[in-house]
Amino acid sequence: MNEKNKTSKNSIPNKNICYFILYFACFLIGGLVSTGQSLAQSTSPSHTMEWYRKDAAAGKRRAMVNIGWLYYQGDGVPQDYTKAMEWYRKDAAAGKRLAMVNIGVFYANGDGVPQDYTKAMEWYRKAAAAGNGNAMNNIGAFYANGQSVPQNYTKAMAWYHKGAEAGSGLAMNNIGAFYAKGQSVPQDYTKAMEWYRKAAAAGKGRAMINIGVLYANGDGVPQNYTKAKYWFRKAERHGSPQTFKYAKKLLTKMAAEGH
Numbered sequence: 001m002n003e004k005n006k007t008s009k010n011s012i013p014n015k016n017i018c019y020f021i022l023y024f025a026c027f028l029i030g031g032l033v034s035t036g037q038s039l040a041q042s043t044s045p046s047h048t049m050e051w052y053r054k055d056a057a058a059g060k061r062r063a064m065v066n067i068g069w070l071y072y073q074g075d076g077v078p079q080d081y082t083k084a085m086e087w088y089r090k091d092a093a094a095g096k097r098l099a100m101v102n103i104g105v106f107y108a109n110g111d112g113v114p115q116d117y118t119k120a121m122e123w124y125r126k127a128a129a130a131g132n133g134n135a136m137n138n139i140g141a142f143y144a145n146g147q148s149v150p151q152n153y154t155k156a157m158a159w160y161h162k163g164a165e166a167g168s169g170l171a172m173n174n175i176g177a178f179y180a181k182g183q184s185v186p187q188d189y190t191k192a193m194e195w196y197r198k199a200a201a202a203g204k205g206r207a208m209i210n211i212g213v214l215y216a217n218g219d220g221v222p223q224n225y226t227k228a229k230y231w232f233r234k235a236e237r238h239g240s241p242q243t244f245k246y247a248k249k250l251l252t253k254m255a256a257e258g259h
Contacts, residue, residue: 048070048075048076049067049070049076049077051063052066052067052070053067061091061094061095061096062096064087064088064090064091064094064096064099065087065088065091065096065098065099065102067087068083068084068085068086068087068088068091068099068102069084071083071084071087072084072102072111080112081106081111081112081113082112084106084111084112085103085106085111085112085113087099088102088103088106089103092123092126095130097126097127097130097131097132097135098127098132100123100124100126100127100130100132100135101123101124101127101132101134101135101138103123104119104120104121104122104123104124104127104135104138105120105138106120107119107120107123108120108138108147117142117147117148118148120138120142120147120148121139121142121147121148121149123135124136124138124139124142125139128162131166132166133162133163133164133165133166133167133168133171134163134168134170134171135163136159136160136162136163136166136168136171137159137160137163137168137170137171137174139159140155140156140157140158140159140160140162140163140171140174141156141174143155143156143159144156144174144183153178153183153184154184156174156178156183156184157175157178157183157184157185159171160172160174160175160178161175164195164198167202169198169199169202169203169204169207170199170204172195172196172198172199172202172204172207173195173196173199173204173206173207173210175195176191176192176193176194176195176196176198176199176207176210177192177210179191179192179195180192180210180214180219188220189214189219189220189221190220192210192214192219192220193211193214193220193221195207196208196210196211196214197211200231200234203238204238204239205234205235205236205238205239205240205243205244205247206235206239206243208231208232208234208235208238208239208247209231209232209235209239209243209246209247209250211231212227212228212229212230212231212232212235212247212250213228213250215227215228215231216228216250216254216259225254225259228254228259229251229254229259232247232250232251232254233247233251235247236248236251
């Protein structure tokens, strides 16, 4: 997943290693082409685009969001946020909630359109109403960061819980972060660990880093550098390029300190 989205790295007072907390996240995926081949398995991005265009012409809605993704990434075509947005709008008009989330991300990040948190929130609410858990997470993020709405950690946590119930690993990670920081709830590292583990089971590299941080700092668990390094290395294998970079940085820091 592309990570142009905005993130926050929050240091914990008197701790050696900081938490990697994602308050806002986009949700962009490739999906499957009509032949059953995944985007990652395709040997030619141009052929992938050709397949998606044929599927789109045949009325297959997933192809529309995939074409938008290729334009967003510049994969097999020149990167073009405007064209990506056009395809997402077509898919959103057909009721595709993933496209609605992506349009919200474009407005939130100012990709191909003027940055507009109010419009981003409008699209997240549409996607959330359609049941998208990551849209619920992003609404929570807006409340956490005070973007387009007054900052309100209680409402943020409520939306994170809705997102988690809908299966969003991002929301699970953020609930853990709120417990770790004591935002809107009493600080509770045990509950933070529980939610980080749920998010990690959902494949979220950021949560794996946060589990490692709890072990490295001895927060809620006995300090254990071996387990911390295990989780940081796991995050390297499962996270985004940004997550990989941060996990590598923490591993380097631990090595320099003799751990």
